[in-house]
Amino acid sequence: MPPRQFDGQRVKRVRRGKELSQKQLGERNGVSAPAVARWESGQDFPKGEKLPALAASLDQALDVLFPHEGPADLQLLRCDAGLSVAQAAAVLNTSRVPVSNAESGRRRLNDAYVKPLAHAYGVTEAELLAAQEQSFGLRASRPSALDTRTPAPRTVEEKINYLLEYGYVGQTPPSDEEIARAVNEHAGMTIVAAGDILALRTGAVTDTSDAVRAGLAHALQVDVALFQDDAEVNPAAREFLEALRFFGSIRRREILGLAARGNATGLSAEMMAKINEVVGELKHKLPDVQGGE
Structure with missing residues (x-):
């Protein structure tokens, strides 16, 4: 899995919005159409160092198409520079071992490697050393996608992407074309195209x-009030957004069981926020759940 978040369905929506076939996108990235199909279906992922070129081939900002959580570590810096471990090692005229050891938090880089590697990654030496510290012991403290300390979505772009990410757990979210069709049906006339939805979703x-x-x-x-521009998310909308993340946690087996008693109105937004925070802290510590329900 690449160090950035890779969502094959998001890639598929953007590709279709650009009117590209899987073959055309593959040709731009040196892979076959079946490889692109596997990415989009979630059966496989491109290597992290391939994501900058993939985003560029779709005319998308890297951080928009493939966001990442928390401060950058050494692996992210390398991948964002479009370099494999072997290529980074070649910069240092050494084997892959020093680069791999530093990225995995086993052994820090030799001082002599800092300057050339920072130059190759396009960052300052201070940024490289900060990323190295991130690789040595701070991985577990990265905020998860469910961390409630992340600001609530406020712009149209943020709200669309939030709902697509959390509102369709276990389902295929609608494409830009499907969203545009539903918008036009609701309006009773053609007021948007798929490209307009893509522009809103990407912040263009x-x-x-x-x-x-x-x-x-x-x-x-969702309720239409959620798409109004508010400085603060109103209590009802906040509770709805927390519920999306909460039930997404259950679906992904990050919450394995829950009993709530003595509350006729259900869990409050504050309680769901707290549960999401705990889930965010524990998700990297829990073993994968196997077997039945």
């Missing part, structure tokens, strides 16, 4: 009409 366009906002709410099955 930051504002839109009330009719589009209402259509987005209809397409993504």
Whole structure:
């Protein structure tokens, strides 16, 4: 799995928005159409060092298409520079061992390696050393995707992506074309195209009409109030967003069981936020769950 978050369905939506076939995208990245199909279906992932070129071939910002959590570590710096371990080692005129040891937190880089590696990665020496410290012991403290300390989504872009990420756990989220179709059906006329949805989702366009906002709410099955620009997320919307993450946690088996008693109104937003925070802290420590339910 690459150090950045790789969502094959997101790649598929962007590719379709660009009117590219799997073969065309593969040709741009030196792989076959079946390889792209495996990426999009979640059966396989490209190597981390391939993501910058993949994002560029789709005309997307790397951090938008493939976000990452927490401060950068050595592996992320290398991959963002588009270098494999072997290529990074070649910069140092050494074997792969020093690079691999540093990335895995086993042995720090020799002082003589810091300057050339920082230059190869396009960062300062201080940034490289900070990333090395991140590789040595701070991995477990990275905030998870469920960490409630992450600010709630406020812009149209953030809300669309949030709902696509958390609102369709175990399901295939709608494509840009499907969202546009639902928006137009709700409006009773054609007011957007798939490209317009892509522009909103990637932040290329930051504002839109009330009719589009209402259509987005209809397409993504949420209350229209959620798509209004508010400085603060209102309590009802906050509870809804926490519920999305909470049930996503259960679906992914990050929460294995829960009993709530003596509360006729269900769990509060504060309680769900706290549970999400605990899940975020524990998810890297728990073994994978195998077997039945």
